[in-house]
Amino acid sequence: MRIGDVASAVGLSTQTIRFYERRGLLPKPHRDPNGYRTYDPAILARLQFIRNGQGAGLTLLEVAAILELRGEGTSPCTHVRELLSTKLEDVRARQSELVALEAELESLISRSQRLDPADCTDVAVCHIIAPRR
């Protein structure tokens, strides 16, 4: 597959794929004699993994590190386990934050349905978004 095939298969631009390569998320691909990148279809799963991790708040650098471990299955460095454990803690902490934000939003929405818009004052701007109790 050439870069354009990969790009359209995963819904990214060719520039983004080259960008990922520069950032170390993708291995350096084979080059045809003309210099074109040529990919094995396995690259698609890798790109999917990148999207998953990224969508959940990992940086590209972190995704790159995880991909190394996942793909190679080699060198289970203590260092790497620490990285993954730290990330896991981060993910759990972020989950808690989002749960709190969810509750806050639910409360604001619920309040917005009980209040009269006429209560909004210029100073407060909008009664829906108000200081936490």
Next chain:
Amino acid sequence: MRIGDVASAVGLSTQTIRFYERRGLLPKPHRDPNGYRTYDPAILARLQFIRNGQGAGLTLLEVAAILELRGEGTSPCTHVRELLSTKLEDVRARQSELVALEAELESLISRSQRLDPADCTDVAVCHIIAPRR
């Protein structure tokens, strides 16, 4: 109040307040003859509103839009309710992503613990931490 008074009253830097002004979140303030910004204490409620909006996960652009509606004399309530509902959906989607990522990380950590840790005592051998290949 001068900008420094406002800044310390709300716990922001003076640069941030000027930044908000440039972004259209704050009205252009009165200027003293010497050019200094002078604020009515009502600015504090507006800054509080901005903080609350950010706390609810709104971007500065979204907060600015609400403030602008208010400034035009429109009650922004309906708009705000829609905005908050959309945010709530975003937050829930992100939570699901994080749960999936948590499982992925747990799996990677578990696998890394089954592999032989003695193989990776040398820092240089740990290809994850090593410079880009």
Next chain:
DNA sequence: CTAGACCTTGAACCCCGGTATAAGGTCAAG
């Protein structure tokens, strides 16, 4: 042979939410 669709590179640019730096003006106290 030429058009056009693909590919290559490097560099510059964009958004977000600020923060930092530089170079200067103003003002009250000592």
Next chain:
DNA sequence: CTTGACCTTATACCGGGGTTCAAGGTCTAG
């Protein structure tokens, strides 16, 4: 009159995640 705290502006920078631009090389169909 100087010091120091405040204020002004413009401009650059940060990280994170790309996108766009410019200038070219390559391949395939007609």
